[in-house]
Amino acid sequence: MxxxxxxxxxxxxxAAIKxxxxxxxxxxxxxxxxLPEFMAREFGKHGGTFLQAESEVAAINMVYGAAGAGARVMTSSSSPGIALKQEGISYIAGAELPCVIVNIVRGGPGLGGIQPAQSDYYQSTRGGGNGDYRLVVYAPANLQEAVDLTMEAFEVADYYRNPxxxxxxxxxxxxxxxxxxxEPKKRELPSKDWATTGTKGKRKPNIINSLRLAPAELEKLNHKIQDKLKKIEENEVMYEMYNMEKPELVFCAYGTTSRIxxxxxxxxxxxxxNAGLIRPITLWPFPYKAFEEIPETAKAILTVEMSCGQMVDDVKIGISGKLPVGFYGRVGGMIPSPQEIVDKAKEMLGGVK
Amino acid sequence: MLNDNRIRIIIGHYGSGKTEFAVNYAMKLADKAKKVALADLDVVNPYFRSREKQDILGEKGIEVIGSSLGMKSGADLPAVSSRVLAPIQDASYDLVLDVGGDAVGARALARYYSSFKDGNYDMFCVINANRPGTQTAEGAIEHIKGIEAASRIRITGIINNTHLLRETTVDDVLRGQELAIEVSENLSIPIKYVSALEKVARQLPRDMEGQIFPINMYMREDWM
Known part of the structure; x- marks a missing residue:
């Protein structure tokens, strides 16, 4: 095509329609x-149902319902809107339901601004909602990747029953x-025999719920979720190593920032x-193992983000103290220029020589 | 080139490259006209708006009319500055109006429609044959009709701006030209310009309908 x-x-x-x-x-x-505008116009032509909810909270709970009935379902929002959805996201994780949530990040905190930012790293990778759960988080750096990862997101959600x-x-x-x-890559997916599709009088009703008052039962659920997350960490990590043969300096950046x-x-x-780049494509699970592949030539790591350094902790975990970790960021919707990063890189290399 | 009527209104399907064309047009116009204004009437797009290029346009002496709050970016209200009316009425200005995409964006024009008379304005529709929605003549015509109905103004020219950003080839432009010709014949509106990146424009056949209009990518940073 x-x-x-x-x-x-x-x-x-x-991509979601596809x-x-x-x-x-x-x-x-x-x-x-x-995104919702496109869905409002195009979704119906492909047998989809678009509904503009009365709020973000309503939208995520509609997602909860549709996912519980076994449907492939998506919602999208931007930073403060995603903050509003956190309760529902935690419920969906607790009920072990698959869904895809798109966050097109704007500057924060609060209502912030409308220009690009990466300051929802914590919100996305460290929960956001309550309880022990994780989201698989894909961070595309170009639109082809955004398309491919959106398709993959539906497969991964169904495969692991996780948002x-x-x-x-x-x-x-x-x-x-x-x-x-x-054509999207297909996985061998288990049938959704847990979905609330109607018993037709032939089986016990399926129940979708995230409330488990018996502590032993809730602990059991937690262990089940953790086992699943461990599998995701083993199998779903994605990252790109760029110009990493003999780098003096290693950058770590994702999304738009990685292009800069x-x-x-x-x-x-x-x-x-000579500098190289580790580009996480999954922010969770984070590609810690990429940092084990850094050649001996590297003297330092420089994390670049459109946030105040939310990814730095993960980079430090990845490098385990073997190299100094620096940070350069712009925030509030400001985009770093290549030259600003060059200056910071030279300053950092000067310091470690 | 650029010998169009005093008010140049740039419209089209959203994502066709209207703003890039409008900025390029204004930059070229500033070389030959004394008093050039570029008004950003886009009430649709939050990013990639001509007002973001205020600095380079200003250096050329172009008056940029954008947010009444003076914001170059980040304004989240679909508001149009009252200042837009001045260069529409003041005949000493050469004016480029950068309008938002589709009929939704063109609605902002309707407020000024009584100021546009035959002979004082041109309204150019930018077409990109690589954009879903305007890949066929039927789709492009539907967009044009929608924009004309919303703005209450007739389109006077077509601009073939078929591209795939930096990956644009001569073939892309030629395929777009076939589409532009079909639209042009169907609506009896001439093709005014064929716009393409300079390196592509150099390789285009000279006998195309419409003038070849080489453009720079002002709206796209090197890393994009």
Whole structure:
């Protein structure tokens, strides 16, 4: 199929349709509005149901219901809207239901602004809602990847019966790029025999619930969820190693920032400095093992984010004290320029020489 | 080139490249006209708006009319500055109006429709044959009709801006030109410009309908 030009938000919607999503519940917020708008216009033509809920809380609970009935379902929002959804997300994780949540991140805290940010790293990877659960978090760096990972997200959600998040900063939602829609990769999925599809008088009713008052039973559920998460950590980690043969300096960056870092690496090369990049594609599970593959030539790691350094802790866990970890970030919707990062890189290398 | 009527209204399907064309047009126009204004009428897009390029446009002496709050980016209200009316009425201005996408964006134009008379304005529809929705003549015409109905203004020219960003080839532009010709013949509206990145524009056949309009990517950073 020929490549077409799409905006990130539209492309994610189109990918969801292609992946067999049948329900979309959402509530408007910039900079992700093109996604529900696209679904409102296109979803019905493909047998999907789009519904604009009265709030983010309502939308995520509609997702809870549809997922409980075994349907492929998605919601999308942006940072403060995702904050509102946290109770529902925790319930969905507690009831072990599959769904896909898209967060097109804007600057925070609070209502913040509408320009791109990466300051929902903690919110996405450290829970957000209550209890011991995790979301699988995909962080695409370009629109082809956004499309491919959105399709994959539905498979992974169904495979593990766990909510999955596609996390793009505002730029990923708003920018345009050429895209090709390939057939989604399919996994061997277990049948959804737990779904509330009606007993037809032939079996006991299935119950979707996250309330377990008996402590022993709740502990059992927790252990089951943890076992599942361990499998995800073993099997679903994704990352890219870029120019990592003999780097003097290793960057760690994801999403839009990783693209800027790639330009930074070119600029540094022209000044005789060889730098590489570890780009996490899954933020959870985090690619800790990538840091074990860093060659001896590396003297330091520089984490670059559009946040105040929320990923730095994971980078430090990954490198286990073997190299100094520095940080450069812009926030509030400001985007770092390659030259700013070059300056910080040189400052850091000067300090460790 | 650029010898169009005093008010140039740039409209089209959202994502067709209207803003990039409008910014390029204004930059070129500033070389030959004394008093150029670019008004950002986009009430649809939160990102990639012409007002973000205020600095480079300002250096060329172009008056940029964007947010009445003076914000270059980040404004989340679909508001249009009252200042837009000045260069529409003041005939000493050469004006480029960068309008939001689709009929939804074009609705902002309707407020000024009584100011647009035959001979004082041109309304150019930017078409990208690589955008879903305007890949066929039927789709492109549907968009044009919707925009004309919402804005109450007739389109006077077509711009073939078919591209895939930096990966655009001559073939893309030529395929877009076939679409533009079909639309042009169907609606009896001429193709005014064929816009493409300079490196592509250089390789285009000289006998195309419409003037070849080489553009720079002002709206896209190097890392994009």
């Amino acid at each position: 020929a490549r077409i030009l799409m905006k990130g938000n539209e492309a994610i919607g189109a 992946a067999g999503c049948k329900f979309f519940f959402g509530y408007p917020i910039t900079p992700q509005n093109e 999955v998040m596609v996390l793009g900063d505002g730029m990923i939602g708003q920018m345009m790029e050429p895209i090709e829609f390939k 870092v790639k330009n930074t690496i070119e600029l540094l090369k022209s000044e005789g400095i």
